[in-house]
Amino acid sequence: MKKELHLPVMIGLVAAATLFGRVLPTWTLSLATIAASNALIALGIVVLARTGNVSFGQGLFFAAGGYGVALIANAWGLTDAVAQVVIGAACGGLLGLVIGPLIARYSGIFFGMLTLALSMVFYGALVKSTALGGSDGFNVGRPSLFGMSFTDPREADFMLYAVSVIVTGFAGIAATILFKSEFGLASLAVRENNLRVEYLGISANRVISINFVIAAVFAGASGAFALMAQRHIDPQFAYWTTSGEFVFIAVLAGNQSVAAVFVASMALELVRSFSNLYLPNTWQLVLGVFLLGVILFLPGGIGSLWIGKRRKRSTLATKEPLAEKGAAP
């Protein structure tokens, strides 16, 4: 279990994945970009889930990041991709800082429902705000990188792909380190028995809040990517089905491998788009069956395909009866 993580290897993987984009057919580039940014937010959900809490409202931070970036971009004409990611992450993180401590004391379904409620309130506010285009949202210009602007579609797509893969990759590395850290262990402890954690003089709420903020930062950055990839933002970013999809990816991936999150979100995108092409009338059905299949045959998530039978350490595959989680003292 206590195997060393090889930083160089992981960085190498990220680099390889980035260069791989060179040989990918163009249409997969933007697909992979979306997949990467979805993976980033799903990763945040996994991080948070290690404390036993699943957020059904990540759309809130996703949208916060997206709108933050979009507004700043349109106001000051700031188009640099990296800067936009940073802004997105900051917007998400700040909101997380405000909300995290407030809802850290809830657990289980209540945590999920509260996050969902908050994101839906935000959604309502966005639909109302005609200044932001209401439910139709508004567009932003294409991103640049370090002063270079990309007019050739393929180059532009590759630039986005590269940035998103690199950022998501490093987020993944950070997460792996976090999971192995003291704090990561304490997070698992909170999931298992937050009462004992308190009795050890550790603040379970603080542990949850910190993980929550990390998840919010990832979500905000992810929002920035989604915005850059589609140059358009609307309240759908904050809608409950959007958040649901991210949880969907997190569960699909399981939490045994960070790479699995990326694979899962790529798989989801592919299934969705091909079923929509060949079965335009029944793509939802295909999606549903696919989901059931994965949950049924890969209980540990897609990750379990190559991680194999390691000791169960899953956050999303072990059942805790609500009775215990209902009322934390």
Add this chain to the structure above:
Amino acid sequence: MNRFRRANRTVVIASAAAMSFGLAASASAQETFKLGVVTFLSGPAADSFGVPARNGAQFVIDQLNKGSAPSPYEKVGFGGMKIEPVIIDENGGATKQVQELRNLYQRDNVDVVLGYIGSGDCLAVAPIAEELKKMLVLMDCGTPRIFEESKYNYVFRTAAHATMDNVGLIRYMKAKNVKMGTLSAINQDYAWGQDSRADFIAAAEQLYPGVKLQTDLLPKFGAGQYGTEISALVGAGSDVVYSSLWGGDLQAFVLQSAPRGLPKRSQLVFSAADHVLPPLGDKMPDGTIIGARGAYGLMSQKSPLNEWLFRGYEAANGVYPVQASYRMTQAILGLKAAVEKAMSKNGGKKPSTDELVAAMTGLEWPSPGGLIQMKLADGHQAIQPIAFSRTKYNPDLKRVDLVDIQYFAAECVNPPPGVKSIDWIKGGMQGAKCN
């Protein structure tokens, strides 16, 4: 349907394979014209707009490929090239649509993408097509913002935007001197509802100075049950109740409001209601003033083209075509006209995207709904005539007839080039030519 799918599957696989060998360029088909068609096949807009639009597309494309459309469209397909449609579901939000648009252009190598009903989707996909330098024909979506907020070279909209729906409606009410001292409104709480409401009220203030807005409701999209709203509206008892509701919401609203006496207390005015007449039948109260976002369906003007669509579509689908079917038709016919114009210039080769764009810009073509003119936004935004009428149930035919229909010329209800719609309305609709 099946035929279409099988056809394009092989092509896609082939082209995908080709691309992965890095020869993406050479992957487009020779003597066929590959047309991406995007419309709602699921979700709330499917029944009212999406599916009628798809049926329209299938009817027209079949006819064109058989070469059995009336003049001036008798040529087979697009200038001899068979049309090969790739049909995609528009449901699932702008994010998904942007991705699907990219896939259509880059993976499936369609020559042109045509469709989109949701305003949000149109706003989202337009800039992407522009970036990819691929031609995009928006067929329906309502919001004027698309060309008023930005400029596009590769994007066209072959139907007039929503401004004329409400300007025309007010003009009609004035013409039929409908009394409107007080007004109540119920619109869905999203862009279409909010914009329509704004346009209608603005136009009303021009032609009905001193009109008093009483109850102004914005129920959630897809609410389905309007008991409370109806109480509020009946309670207010205004002269006129305006609504831009559509589809299931509109049907539910009519079904629930009729027995509660709303039609008796107030004149109902629906800006886009033709598509609910077939399903509602005798449930639609007589004397309701309705628009169809064009001179469509039962309000369409007699012409060989219109006969062709109306009868043919009815025969194929069991119901007569409504606005979405017409709008799809006029989009496809417009594209056909552009393709053939371009080919006449370049000596009959399959035109390049840029040749197509040049041909489409400022184009005019006859359609079942009347003459379409790409007059606004430097020849990228269409204007078209529109009609309004009152409902009257016809027990013999068991369907709602439309009586005292009045037409309005395109220039009468659409802003002139270079003026923002809302400013035009608020400025008293200067330069409107209403003969």
Add this chain to the structure above:
Amino acid sequence: MTPVLSVRGLEKRFGAVVAADALTLDIPAGQKISLIGANGAGKTTFVNMVTGYLRPDGGSILLDGADIGRQSPRSVARLGISRSFQIPQLFVDLTAAENLTVAVSGVSARMSLRQGAEAHGRGEKAVGLLGRFGLADVADRPVSELAGGVRKLIDIAMALVRRPKLLLLDEPTSGVSAEEKFTTMDRVIHAVAPDAATIVFVEHDMEIVSRYADRVVAFYQGRILADGVPSHVLKDQEVRRYVTGGVR
């Protein structure tokens, strides 16, 4: 010298049930005190109130003369009162060592988000503690695979990590077989000795009580029935009737 813990007129009731009725009790440093009483006599309630899990309805709890009656379990723990649980409260999916490691890293003001527990020898400290309870061999096995007696010891070991001024053990030998109970208790007392001088343990088994306690407090319906050296208290008539008689 002021007692480590002094409780004054402590009140707590659950509906009709009186769990603490004007409890007053002083615990000087260095004592090993056993709380006895039938089920529902208020022993565990007392422990829960002292450690901040339950809010007393009235009265005060002083630790070294400072009132801690309104503190949360977390701050009480930080102030120097630790406890073990009747039902061991462990992180069952983690290994024994990891359980202790969480406890150890909890002592430091802030936990590292980068370094693993191996850093600053916290892992060793954890394993060391396990060793002291003779559990070194199970260090890397998940708690879910361990027997009840072992869990009990781990639970106590975790309570010890903060070297508490006052250690409360809730039925340390419950669920331990009759023949093992003395060895277990010897282990506990021996293992605890270097870190915690003052110990309060809730106990049902009178043999344990008389062997390990140097003072016994008998509870009945939230009141203190008797308080003194075991030999004396265990002979008390009322205690015989209401407490030891009532022990299965």
Add this chain to the structure above:
Amino acid sequence: MNFFLTIVLDGLIQASWLFIVALGLTLVFGVLKILNIAHGSFYALGAYIAATAVTMVAARGLPPAVGFVAMLLSVALIASAVGLLLERGLLKMFYGRDEVVLLLVTYAVFLILEDVTKLIWGVNPIYATQPYELFGNLEFAGLYYVGYDLVLIPISAAIGFAIWFGLNRTVIGKIVLAVIHNEEMSVSMGVRVNRVYAIAFAFGVLLAALAGALSAPKISMQPGLSSDVIILSFAIVVIGGLGSVEGAAVGALLVGLARAASVHLMPQAELFMIYLIMAAVLMFRPEGLFKRETARRI
């Protein structure tokens, strides 16, 4: 005063169907600990079946009253069958997994049912208004109300009472309650939990479908009917307290009245209202209004 009465009456009409839906959701959660996202789809299913039944009856030229009865019966039969089928055939396989996983399973079911209903009934709107005229109209506070709407109020009250009675006064009900409150205990007492699960889920589906059927005559069935219902009933159940019948009742009333009030007083707020209430309730009473604090023995 009249104005106030109007709000109350409108609120009650709203609450009546919301309550029936929420009741099913809360029951399923209470017993199976599943937050069933597909619940809305069952509402839609019920509505579609009802419409079909009514149109078939009307086609035979029978009076609307027959249609009304026919629709209720057919929905009751089909829905409970579907419920049993799903629980035994699908959900069973996922018991013991985390809440979230189960939630996603129901999400998948939701997606599948969306398309299945589409495949069966197509996308063209269907409806069956005959029963809507069944109870005439009557004037109240200067407004016309549809008898049918008003009749829904006692109907849903009756259903609510029946469920409450069934749970608290019958053996099977007591067993179900036992499972709701302490599953381990009831298992040790020899309760066949699997059976309780099947029954409870079937009942939940039945209630959702029934609510759909009852609203069918006044709405038009079309794709996307379900997603709005599910969020509403979530809100209600969370407000009332997951797994509590009284909670569902109070939650439904709260939401119904709040909506009515906002429409009459400040239409702008209508979109938020429910979520605000939900967030507020969760903030101050995380377990919802009617859930006992489950203190934990240590």
